[in-house]
Amino acid sequence: MKPTNSNDKGYWNPYLAGVALGLTLLASFLMLGAGLGASGGIARVGAFVEGLFSRDHLLHSEYFGQWGKDPLSYYLVFMFLGTFLGALVSAVLSSRLQFKLERGSAASPALRSVLALLGGVIVGFASRLARGCTSGQALTGGAMLLSGSLLFLVCTFIGGYAAAYFVRSQWND
Amino acid sequence: MIETFFGLGTLNSPQGYFAALIIGFCFGFILERAGFGSSRRLAGIFYLRDMAVLKVMFTALVTAMLGLSTSLSLGWIRPEQLYFMPTVYGAHLIGGLLFGIGFVLSGWCPGTGAVGLASGRLDALIFLLGAVAGSVFFNELFAAVKPLYNWGQAGVSFAYEVLGISRMAFGFLLTALAVGCFWGSEYVEATRNRGGTYFRSPFLKAFSLGLLIFSAGLLLLPSSQQFPAGSGLPETGRPSYPKHSDQQLLQAIEGAADHIEPIELADRILRREPQLLVVDVRTPGEFAQFHIRGSINATLSELVEVLQPYRNAGTIVLYSNGMTHPAQARDALYRMGYQNVYILTDGLKGFIETCLKPVSLRSEPVPQEFAARIAAWRNYFVTRATTAPAPERMVESVKVPGQLPGLVDTAWLQSNLGETGLKIIDVRSQPEYNTAHIPGSLFLATDSLRGVIDGIPSRILPEKMLAWHMEQMGITPSDLVVLIAGDAIRDATLAGVALERLGHSNYAVLDGGFGKWLVEKRPVDNALPINLSKSHYPPPTGQRPDSFTVTAPQVLKLMQQPGTVILDVRPKDYFTGEKSDEARAGHIPGAVNRPYTEDVLTTDGYTRLRPLTELATEYAALIPSKDTTIVVHCRTGHQASQTFFLLRHLLGYRNVSYYDAGWTEWAARLELPVSNGS
Numbered sequence: 001m002k003p004t005n006s007n008d009k010g011y012w013n014p015y016l017a018g019v020a021l022g023l024t025l026l027a028s029f030l031m032l033g034a035g036l037g038a039s040g041g042i043a044r045v046g047a048f049v050e051g052l053f054s055r056d057h058l059l060h061s062e063y064f065g066q067w068g069k070d071p072l073s074y075y076l077v078f079m080f081l082g083t084f085l086g087a088l089v090s091a092v093l094s095s096r097l098q099f100k101l102e103r104g105s106a107a108s109p110a111l112r113s114v115l116a117l118l119g120g121v122i123v124g125f126a127s128r129l130a131r132g133c134t135s136g137q138a139l140t141g142g143a144m145l146l147s148g149s150l151l152f153l154v155c156t157f158i159g160g161y162a163a164a165y166f167v168r169s170q171w172n173d
Numbered sequence: 174m175i176e177t178f179f180g181l182g183t184l185n186s187p188q189g190y191f192a193a194l195i196i197g198f199c200f201g202f203i204l205e206r207a208g209f210g211s212s213r214r215l216a217g218i219f220y221l222r223d224m225a226v227l228k229v230m231f232t233a234l235v236t237a238m239l240g241l242s243t244s245l246s247l248g249w250i251r252p253e254q255l256y257f258m259p260t261v262y263g264a265h266l267i268g269g270l271l272f273g274i275g276f277v278l279s280g281w282c283p284g285t286g287a288v289g290l291a292s293g294r295l296d297a298l299i300f301l302l303g304a305v306a307g308s309v310f311f312n313e314l315f316a317a318v319k320p321l322y323n324w325g326q327a328g329v330s331f332a333y334e335v336l337g338i339s340r341m342a343f344g345f346l347l348t349a350l351a352v353g354c355f356w357g358s359e360y361v362e363a364t365r366n367r368g369g370t371y372f373r374s375p376f377l378k379a380f381s382l383g384l385l386i387f388s389a390g391l392l393l394l395p396s397s398q399q400f401p402a403g404s405g406l407p408e409t410g411r412p413s414y415p416k417h418s419d420q421q422l423l424q425a426i427e428g429a430a431d432h433i434e435p436i437e438l439a440d441r442i443l444r445r446e447p448q449l450l451v452v453d454v455r456t457p458g459e460f461a462q463f464h465i466r467g468s469i470n471a472t473l474s475e476l477v478e479v480l481q482p483y484r485n486a487g488t489i490v491l492y493s494n495g496m497t498h499p500a501q502a503r504d505a506l507y508r509m510g511y512q513n514v515y516i517l518t519d520g521l522k523g524f525i526e527t528c529l530k531p532v533s534l535r536s537e538p539v540p541q542e543f544a545a546r547i548a549a550w551r552n553y554f555v556t557r558a559t560t561a562p563a564p565e566r567m568v569e570s571v572k573v574p575g576q577l578p579g580l581v582d583t584a585w586l587q588s589n590l591g592e593t594g595l596k597i598i599d600v601r602s603q604p605e606y607n608t609a610h611i612p613g614s615l616f617l618a619t620d621s622l623r624g625v626i627d628g629i630p631s632r633i634l635p636e637k638m639l640a641w642h643m644e645q646m647g648i649t650p651s652d653l654v655v656l657i658a659g660d661a662i663r664d665a666t667l668a669g670v671a672l673e674r675l676g677h678s679n680y681a682v683l684d685g686g687f688g689k690w691l692v693e694k695r696p697v698d699n700a701l702p703i704n705l706s707k708s709h710y711p712p713p714t715g716q717r718p719d720s721f722t723v724t725a726p727q728v729l730k731l732m733q734q735p736g737t738v739i740l741d742v743r744p745k746d747y748f749t750g751e752k753s754d755e756a757r758a759g760h761i762p763g764a765v766n767r768p769y770t771e772d773v774l775t776t777d778g779y780t781r782l783r784p785l786t787e788l789a790t791e792y793a794a795l796i797p798s799k800d801t802t803i804v805v806h807c808r809t810g811h812q813a814s815q816t817f818f819l820l821r822h823l824l825g826y827r828n829v830s831y832y833d834a835g836w837t838e839w840a841a842r843l844e845l846p847v848s849n850g851s
Contacts, residue, residue: 014229035237043305046308061315089198091205125310137269144258149260151266153269171213
């Protein structure tokens, strides 16, 4: 294999990483009976936080209300926690744990922060609308060959490429 | 054959959580190794700078797809063991476009955001906070978003079915597309960025060839696995709700999943189970001809409104002639958060066939014991339903206050206004009553039911004085009394306790009180019932003062019996002793604090008791069994009357005592022990 280029700072070969990820997803199918998911855990945290402010309101909201009074009792919450822990172990072992706001060197921290926040809000909302995110729909549903999940995958790329031009300045060096 | 947590229904159990944690750990570790802890690298794909996301994700998708297809076609796992997400074309289309925009703005998606956070990236933290907020916005805007959320429902839909090709052929095409994308990515990186490590590398050639050969090999496998029947129906969208195989269905019935068998329903109706609501969703015409006795009629369009008060309270059973309409309604209700809706297996036809068909008409021999049950069912469901006049059936069909004391709902009360033997007592404040009240209702100040007894203020009056009050209001012992409170349910239950002291168990509390009546725009007036005739109400002759009120010495004695639960329903700070307006602060040693306010809920402009299923669970955690000796008290007996009513009449605790003198007396009698703190 050729030596790694400047993009690959000790990262795994992407194809082999992909195979490993695919086998993890397969293990998830065969053990859990359900695939990977990340946004579900985030939304449960959202429901939990909302419940801290008003439990009555939470229990009576049509969407979050269906998760009951203890929204954190859900397997995807634990999967999300596991994702964080696994990544933490890997980052520490490979000395990639670094506290910083990632941005282009010529871009202002404020611009990057605002875009990260706005993007987060949109992603949080869109994941609920689509009943999943890149993990739960695109990857998991895609591997199951589900129509909606593959449509979601294609639309994610369309939306991303359409908007990329307008926010490119955050990566300017 | 593999059984999954989903298939076993244990995804949300400690074992399921642990498995999910481990899977998540691997997921996070690999994402980090792939370099997805960097937003810049992730966003690179949208600027054709760094195609790692596409390579990793597409490889993962194809790997898992090939593995899953193999497992399914070799029969290692059956489709019922897997949670297939439903397709909703509109929601997936719009959701995908929005998601892509959010992805490129932030440089993160939910899974990689967790990896970024673990890598110390501040922008990942900001992103995740935004994503939590975005989820909350979705919930808050759900009423408006809902049409889009459900736009284009296609149930569980497979792309290869839509295209009309086999699963394996589609898998091969997808693999070929992936390989094409890999080469394209490497080419782009090589030409634009002087990168492209793997372009034309022996590794990529071998890898591509391996994938293509593997997926082509799958074409040789049988692809005709059986997918769950009815996959075209909208799914419930919750992994913990599996579709049923026959065997699972039997287990599910035992575990009360979404079907109820005719025999079980017949027996439960016959037992007059209080929390059972049977709904006939056929037309009113069909309903009038014949229906299951005790059921109410609501067409599909009325269903949501009719069932609102019963959301997750008790058991709702839907039936029609067959099963299609109730199943659709159940799915729709499930998505609205109803988890207590069941459908009658084989519908009314099945019910008649199984339970009501005379033994003489049955082709197969019937064991004697079962024949007796058929006779009992026929006696209840056939004889009565066909001979009783229609109007009476309608009255009876609204949730009859069969279990008294209990709750009645506003619809029942309205349809029974003016009935002889029904007395409506309004226990709100006098100005409130004078402004507007339920037509024909009488005002009663609950303070007039209490007085100084044995030097202790605010105890329930002796039965003779209570009987005198009843006479003034024209109430007789046989009347059905319905108590109407405002926001303070305890006003109604206090009057209820007074009635019980009179041995008058024929009473009910209006669920949701006057507030709900008003919100539902039911009739009110402001006329006073002039010329009210007095009645004769003889005081009871039984135990004095009654069988459930206890005094301080009795409480002291009960305390010493093992297993007694003393429930102090006052607010927490009074229980701990931080606040006090009595002689001493604190609580009875060993008492459990369960503030009465935790049992009520104010929503949509009125206050009511919370769903009984929830309350039952919470109280089960405090009280070991339905036969446990329980003493409820507060400061003066007012708040405790609500808990008393709830435990004794709605949750079925058989041994509940009411210490009405409460903390007022206990604190003042210095010989009685007191605890402080929590």
